[in-house]
Amino acid sequence: APRTHWIFGDQLGPHFLEPRHGGPDAHAPVLMIEARSVLRRRRFHRAKAHLVLSAMRHRAAELGDRVRYVQARTYTEGLAEAGFDGGGGRLTVCHPTSRAALDFVTGRDGIDVLPARGFLLAREEFGAWAEEHGSDRLRMEGFYRWMRREHELLMDGDAPAGGTWNLDHDNREPPPRDAKALDVPAPYRPHEDEIDDEVRRDLDRWERDGEVTFVGRDGPRRFPVTRREALAALRRFVAHRLGDFGRYEDAMLAADPVMSHSLLSVPLNLGLLDPAECVERAEQAWRAGEAPLNSVEGFVRQIAGWREYVWQLYWHFGEEYRTRNALRHRAPLPGWFLDLDADAVTANCLSAVLAQVRDTGWTHHIPRLMVLGSRALQDGWDPAAVTDWFHRCFVDGYDWVMLPNVVGMSQYADGGRMTTKPYTSGGAYINKMSDLCKPCAYRPTDRTGEHACPYTAGYWAFLHRHRTALSGNHRMARAVKGLDRLKDLDALLEETSERGDRAP
Numbered sequence: 001a002p003r004t005h006w007i008f009g010d011q012l013g014p015h016f017l018e019p020r021h022g023g024p025d026a027h028a029p030v031l032m033i034e035a036r037s038v039l040r041r042r043r044f045h046r047a048k049a050h051l052v053l054s055a056m057r058h059r060a061a062e063l064g065d066r067v068r069y070v071q072a073r074t075y076t077e078g079l080a081e082a083g084f085d086g087g088g089g090r091l092t093v094c095h096p097t098s099r100a101a102l103d104f105v106t107g108r109d110g111i112d113v114l115p116a117r118g119f120l121l122a123r124e125e126f127g128a129w130a131e132e133h134g135s136d137r138l139r140m141e142g143f144y145r146w147m148r149r150e151h152e153l154l155m156d157g158d159a160p161a162g163g164t165w166n167l168d169h170d171n172r173e174p175p176p177r178d179a180k181a182l183d184v185p186a187p188y189r190p191h192e193d194e195i196d197d198e199v200r201r202d203l204d205r206w207e208r209d210g211e212v213t214f215v216g217r218d219g220p221r222r223f224p225v226t227r228r229e230a231l232a233a234l235r236r237f238v239a240h241r242l243g244d245f246g247r248y249e250d251a252m253l254a255a256d257p258v259m260s261h262s263l264l265s266v267p268l269n270l271g272l273l274d275p276a277e278c279v280e281r282a283e284q285a286w287r288a289g290e291a292p293l294n295s296v297e298g299f300v301r302q303i304a305g306w307r308e309y310v311w312q313l314y315w316h317f318g319e320e321y322r323t324r325n326a327l328r329h330r331a332p333l334p335g336w337f338l339d340l341d342a343d344a345v346t347a348n349c350l351s352a353v354l355a356q357v358r359d360t361g362w363t364h365h366i367p368r369l370m371v372l373g374s375r376a377l378q379d380g381w382d383p384a385a386v387t388d389w390f391h392r393c394f395v396d397g398y399d400w401v402m403l404p405n406v407v408g409m410s411q412y413a414d415g416g417r418m419t420t421k422p423y424t425s426g427g428a429y430i431n432k433m434s435d436l437c438k439p440c441a442y443r444p445t446d447r448t449g450e451h452a453c454p455y456t457a458g459y460w461a462f463l464h465r466h467r468t469a470l471s472g473n474h475r476m477a478r479a480v481k482g483l484d485r486l487k488d489l490d491a492l493l494e495e496t497s498e499r500g501d502r503a504p
């Protein structure tokens with residue numbers, strides 16, 4: 001008889017049940033465990049809790065008689081209830097996505113762990129590449145070019161399609177002047193069904209009973225939770241929105257938070273889409289003359305480059321990466337930030353982005369990095385607490401993707417293993433790349449005084465605080481030298497420290 005196959009809540013696509021290439025047994029019965037302790041332990045965004053439960057329950061409904069769906073307090077109790085507490089039959093499971101879950105399944109008798117699915121590259125293959133490239137000085141660009149070659153993505157023979165590997169310089173345009181929104185068709189949005197109604201009733205009840213507490217607002221579900229919805233979202237993106245993806249990738253518009261981004265991180269991270277089909281369809285669109293190379297290359301770079309790189313680094317860096325704190329930042333997250341209290345914030349960019357998180361649990365990359373993450377970095381918040389906040393508040397947040405992105409990329413807490421310099425800027429960058437500064441009470445050019453922009457002042461205060469460490473970094477040395485030209489540095493430092501953790 002086939003062994004029962006356990007699927008986690010982020011392993012919901014058909015490829016997790018595909019027997020070929022080391023998958024589960026053919027026609028394996030399926031086990032799913034909805035463990036409520038996960039929600040009890042931490043204060044998640046309500047939209048995230050909704051998405052994960054809705055996705056799991058939709059999958060169970062599709063699998064029908066093939067699945068045993070257990071609602072339990074913990075995985076251990078769920079396994080016992082389903083009769084797999086050691087003595088029972090054997091289980092298979094695809095390599096889970098977090099270290100805690102991997103330890104859980106490898107530490108138990110009767111569970112066979114199968115290779116990971118949902119990524120382009122096997123862990124062992126990355127190990128060999130990292131070894132060859134000096135494990136401690138890895139860079140995404142080298143990894144990405146290697147992936148392009150190995151997986152024959154956007155290649156013409158041995159050469160990159162179009163003759164260059166990297167079209168990033170075409171992908172940094174500010175938003176079109178005076179536009180409130182990009183002129184592109186709207187992204188795919190799903191319709192809720194009775195499973196969503198049931199999830200909403202459960203969440204309401206658990207919240208009322210004081211069993212769980214959430215942050216963020218409830219609202220109509222915005223992301224795919226089934227394979228069908230996920231494919232519709234991918235199709236719509238490639239057919240109607242991919243063309244503009246590149247140009248405005250880094251731009252922000254107050255009234256158009258999504259712009260031309262794909263919104264595919266949720267279905268990808270739930271395991272509903274396979275990254276291979278995403279990059280293949282994008283490449284086909286370019287080959288068919290339906291999307292320009294800079295957009296297609298940019299999209300392939302995000303998925304076959306960044307996403308894969310982050311997944312591999314999560315395992316490569318090891319568990320101690322979680323607590324890295326190279327800049328010794330210890331400040332707790334302020335209450336207004338923890339509570340997503342956008343209305344308490346005066347700075348227009350931060351208020352707008354925090355409101356997006358509060359209302360949807362999602363913002364695109366640049367607001368995460370250059371508005372939210374940068375605020376945390378400039379104000380010296382504890383990077384582990386920042387990571388926890390992102391994990392809880394973002395609909396696409398999982399342990400594997402948060403650790404390298406927040407500890408490394410956004411908080412520079414790894415001292416430069418992930419990026420070559422800290423990502424932070426003054427208000428001038430935000431002003432150039434968005435329409436957020438125009439209506440703001442602060443002025444991006446002002447460092448001190450009543451209209452001092454908290455990003456501009458915060459940027460210099462950050463450089464000053466880490467002057468010694470950063471002057472040794474060749475990409476930061478010039479910026480650090482700029483401190484010497486500031487006649488108002490003392491006043492600036494006094495004003496920023498006076499603000500303390502009040503909302504800027």
Ligand code: FAD
Binds near residue numbers: 261262269306365409
């Ligand atoms: P698009 O801009 O359309 O990009 C396409 C896809 O590329 C994404 O769907 C995603 O799968 C992938 N991708 C791009 N960059 C990254 C990256 N750095 N890491 C992993 N995948 C990437 N992404 C998550 O999936 N989950 C997270 O929890 C997450 N947290 C982040 C936290 C911070 C501080 C930062 C700076 C980035 C984070 N990212 C995270 C990466 C990126 O911001 C999101 O993947 C992206 O904004 C999701 O929106 P999208 O699907 O429209 O992306």
